[in-house]
Amino acid sequence: MHPKVTSMVRYMSLWDQGGFLGGPTLAADMNLVVQLSMGVALLAGMMLARGKHYRAHAICQGSVMVLNLVMIALIMLPSFRDNVLPELPGRLLRPYYFVPTFHAALGGVAQVMGIYIVLRAGTNWLPQALRFRNYKLWMRTELTLWWVVIIIGIATYVVWS
Numbered sequence: 001m002h003p004k005v006t007s008m009v010r011y012m013s014l015w016d017q018g019g020f021l022g023g024p025t026l027a028a029d030m031n032l033v034v035q036l037s038m039g040v041a042l043l044a045g046m047m048l049a050r051g052k053h054y055r056a057h058a059i060c061q062g063s064v065m066v067l068n069l070v071m072i073a074l075i076m077l078p079s080f081r082d083n084v085l086p087e088l089p090g091r092l093l094r095p096y097y098f099v100p101t102f103h104a105a106l107g108g109v110a111q112v113m114g115i116y117i118v119l120r121a122g123t124n125w126l127p128q129a130l131r132f133r134n135y136k137l138w139m140r141t142e143l144t145l146w147w148v149v150i151i152i153g154i155a156t157y158v159v160w161s
Contacts, residue, residue, distance in 0.1 A: 024160050031075045032157050038064045039150045042143055049139070058122055061139075065114045072111065080104055083160075099159045103152040110145045117142055 045060035084100050091097045117138055120126055132138055 022161060027075050027079070028157060028160065031071055032154070034067070034071055035150055035153055038068060039147060042146055046139075046143060058118075061114075062118050062122060065111070065118050068111060068114075072107075076104070076107075095159050099152065100156045103149065103156050106145070106152060107149045110142065110149045113138075113142050113145065 041060055041064050045057050045064070048054075048057040048060060080100060084097050084104075087097055088101065092101060120131055120138075121135065
């Protein structure tokens with residue numbers, strides 16, 4: 001086996017070992033820490049907007065959206081695909097499968113809504129008919145939804161531990 005492949009296999013197997021918070025894997029622990037940090041960053045971004053620091057607010061919120069896409073692609077989607085999807089719909093009523101499925105569905109809505117808000121607030125790419133005017137309502141709804149998803153993500157972490 002090529003040395004780089006061997007190194008990657010060793011790295012991935014360490015990634016799957018028990019986490020430092022007692023979770024099922026190091027990846028789950030890292031994801032939990034990053035998700036909580038992003039939630040705090042979104043709250044900080046809200047404070048930036050309240051202080052009329054709109055450019056800093058946009059950078060903060062947009063960065064969280066992009067980082068979350070990375071976390072979804074690298075950790076959450078593969079974990080859902082490997083651990084939950086093969087058992088659906090047969091075991092959906094079991095907490096081990098229901099909680100992450102609910103988290104994924106609501107989290108998907110939150111991510112798409114966040115991308116939509118970033119596109120609306122930061123670009124002129126959307127057609128006029130798709131542009132909202134009530135920024136506060138949309139952003140507050142998104143922030144609330146995001147924290148609900150974080151709480152369900154914590155529930156997923158607990159159910160899987």
